[in-house]
Amino acid sequence: MKVLFLCHRFPLPAEGGGKIRALYIVRHLAGQGHDVTLCSPIRSGDEAREVETLRSIGVQVVVERVVERMQALRMVLRVPTGTPSSFGYFYSERLSRDVARLLEAEHWHLVFVHCSSMAPYVLVAPGAPKVLDFADMDSQKWLDYARHKRAPLSWMYALEGRKLAAEEVRLARRFDFSTTVSPGELATLEALAPGSRAGWFPNGVDTGYFAPLEKPYDRGLIVFVGRMDYYPNAEAMGWFCSEVWPRLKARRADLMLRIVGANPPRAVRRLAAIDGVEVTGTVPDVRPHVGAAALSIAPLRIARGMQNKVLECMAMGVPVVTTRLVRQGLGVSDGAPIRVADTAGEYVDAVLSLLADDDERSRLASASRAFVEARFTWPIAMARLDSILRSVARARSEPDEERIASATGPRG
Numbered sequence: 001m002k003v004l005f006l007c008h009r010f011p012l013p014a015e016g017g018g019k020i021r022a023l024y025i026v027r028h029l030a031g032q033g034h035d036v037t038l039c040s041p042i043r044s045g046d047e048a049r050e051v052e053t054l055r056s057i058g059v060q061v062v063v064e065r066v067v068e069r070m071q072a073l074r075m076v077l078r079v080p081t082g083t084p085s086s087f088g089y090f091y092s093e094r095l096s097r098d099v100a101r102l103l104e105a106e107h108w109h110l111v112f113v114h115c116s117s118m119a120p121y122v123l124v125a126p127g128a129p130k131v132l133d134f135a136d137m138d139s140q141k142w143l144d145y146a147r148h149k150r151a152p153l154s155w156m157y158a159l160e161g162r163k164l165a166a167e168e169v170r171l172a173r174r175f176d177f178s179t180t181v182s183p184g185e186l187a188t189l190e191a192l193a194p195g196s197r198a199g200w201f202p203n204g205v206d207t208g209y210f211a212p213l214e215k216p217y218d219r220g221l222i223v224f225v226g227r228m229d230y231y232p233n234a235e236a237m238g239w240f241c242s243e244v245w246p247r248l249k250a251r252r253a254d255l256m257l258r259i260v261g262a263n264p265p266r267a268v269r270r271l272a273a274i275d276g277v278e279v280t281g282t283v284p285d286v287r288p289h290v291g292a293a294a295l296s297i298a299p300l301r302i303a304r305g306m307q308n309k310v311l312e313c314m315a316m317g318v319p320v321v322t323t324r325l326v327r328q329g330l331g332v333s334d335g336a337p338i339r340v341a342d343t344a345g346e347y348v349d350a351v352l353s354l355l356a357d358d359d360e361r362s363r364l365a366s367a368s369r370a371f372v373e374a375r376f377t378w379p380i381a382m383a384r385l386d387s388i389l390r391s392v393a394r395a396r397s398e399p400d401e402e403r404i405a406s407a408t409g410p411r412g
Contacts, residue, residue, distance in 0.1 A: 001109040002035045004102060006122060008090045008115040010040045010063060012050035015262065016227055017308040021135060021181070021203055022114045028382040029112075030059050039099050039121070041066045041092050062102070064095040079156075084163045086138070090117040103128075110389070116164075119171045129392050132175040136305035137188045139164035144302045148235060165192060172196040177392045179385075181305040183331040197395070201385045202331070203306045204378030205315045212317035212369065213291030220254045222351065223293035223318075225286050225309045228264035228279075232302040240299045241271045243344040244351075249276055251352060260289045290316050294361065295354055298322035299347065305329050311376050314338075314368035319361055321350045332375075337367035 009016075011023035030036045037060040042048055051061050074088030099121045103111075108128040113119050116134055142161035146154045172178045172193035179199055180186045186200040224240075226233040237259055248255055255276055259268065262282040272279040283289065290296065296313040303325045310330070313320050314337075321339040330336060339354060341347040354361050 002106060003029055003037070004099075004106075004108045004111045004122070004125075004128070005029070005036055005038045006099070006111075006113045006118040007038065007040045008117050010042045010047040010050065011038075012053055013046055016230075017203060017306070018115065018135065020308060021133075024204060024378050024382070025112070025114065025133075025385065026054070026059060027057065028378075028385070030057055036060065037062060037102065039063070039095060039102070041090060041095055043068065062095075062098050064092045064098065066092050079159075082163060082166070084117075084167055085160055086142075086164065087117045087120060087167075090115075091120070096121055110392075113175075116168060116171055119175070123174060129177075129396050130175045131177045131179065131389070131392060132171055133179045134168065134185070134189060135179075135181045137168060137180065137185050137192070138304075139168055139192075140188060141302075141304045144304070145231065148302060169193045172198065176395065177388065179388060182329055184328055185305050199388050199391070200331075201388060202376055202381045203308055203311070204381040205308070205311045205372050205376050207315050207369075207373055207377055210287065210312045210315040212365070213287070215291070217294055217318075218256070218292050219294050219355065220252070221256050221258060221293045223258045223260060223289055223296050223313075224298065225260045225290060225296065225313065226298075228259070228261040228268045228281075232300050233261065234265060234268050235302060236298070236300045237268060237271060239301065240297065240347070241274055241277060244299070244347045245274065245277065247344065247348045248351060251348070252355070255355075258289055258293070260286055286312075287316065290318055293318055295319045295321060295351065297347075297351070298326050299341070300326050303329055306331075310338075311372055315372040315376075317365040317369045319354060319364040319368060321347065321354070337364050337371050339364070 005026055007022040009019050011019045014020045014023050026036060026038055039062045042063045042065055051063060054061050071089045074091055075085040078085040078088045103125050111122050111125050111128045111130045113122060114133045119132055139161050142157050142164060146157035146161060149157055169192050173196055177197045179201060180189055181203055182200055186198060189198050224237055228234055245257060257276055258278045260280045260283055264279055264281055269279055271277050290313055296318045298307060298310050298320060300323055306329050307326050310320055310322060310326060321341055323342050324340050327336055327338055327340055339350045341350040
């Protein structure tokens with residue numbers, strides 16, 4: 001099966017949930033014998049150097065370098081229009097021409113688009129079934145931002161959210177099938193575009209890589225992991241350090257908080273001046289930091305979809321204290337082995353009770369690992385994707401069904 005795959009960020013280096021999701025989908029398709037061509041803008045030398053990594057596993061790669069200042073200008077120019085500004089950030093005229101040539105020159109059995117901002121590249125793709133992986137419904141993220149920002153930024157975010165919501169409806173109706181990362185995001189999509197064909201498949205975790213460390217943990221160390229140039233992460237840690245950390249330190253003076261994540265902005269770097277708080281910035285490997293901790297926190301008050309960082313900590317057997325919003329993103333309710341806290345007082349109680357109870361901490365650590373192994377490995381996620389692709393084929397002609405089913409089914 002010939003697959004044209006578009007993603008908004010080149011999937012290597014695999015930093016962040018969106019890149020990781022795209023990478024595993026591409027690897028899965030190529031590993032099953034598909035003829036995959038990946039098209040993506042690239043933004044850095046690191047990404048450009050990784051092109052050969054994908055080619056080495058049989059993926060054909062078409063990329064065009066974009067310049068940040070030009071992409072920012074494209075965003076600004078779209079503000080007075082009905083097109084979402086964020087679409088401008090991922091648009092490249094050269095890449096658009098490349099994709100158009102590919103669509104004209106080849107017969108594609110499937111066009112798969114990761115992230116709605118890449119959908120305009122393939123709106124005209126005659127004959128090929130088109131699947132759009134929204135992952136998260138980005139319109140709701142921008143609307144969430146609007147509620148946490150002051151004017152005039154709040155007005156701009158609200159405008160972008162409304163434009164994106166309208167575009168998401170249009171795209172869901174023009175693609176053969178749409179996917180999201182969780183049942184909650186699927187419910188949002190179905191509310192926006194009733195009657196559109198849609199489903200979901202989760203993110204996964206490499207449980208061989210993210211595994212419990214065979215060494216003791218620090219009984220007084222708490223860790224947060226996540227890219228710190230991502231506003232919800234920065235906002236969460238600002239709130240935690242202001243509202244929760246002083247109360248924790250007043251009860252247990254030996255506690256340490258380690259904030260691990262790339263590109264911390266100035267506001268996050270300043271948190272290192274607080275007693276007991278360390279801000280690492282970029283690290284080559286998060287696992288030693290996670291594995292050394294007694295527990296992990298994810299106090300996100302803005303969260304869409306599935307939080308990979310939470311699943312990775314759980315896979316390493318490190319108990320997690322997080323918000324109801326994050327737990328909902330996992331698509332589970334009371335059965336998840338997660339401690340939930342939303343207010344400062346709830347966070348203080350949850351953290352201190354876990355740190356004081358070795359048996360409960362051990363039970364939760366084992367249950368967390370088992371939970372991820374049972375629900376959130378990449379083979380489980382990709383099996384669900386295979387089922388979706390077969391359903392897309394059934395909605396098309398019989399020859400397409402046979403091609404997709406044989407490509408996604410077991411191989412002898």
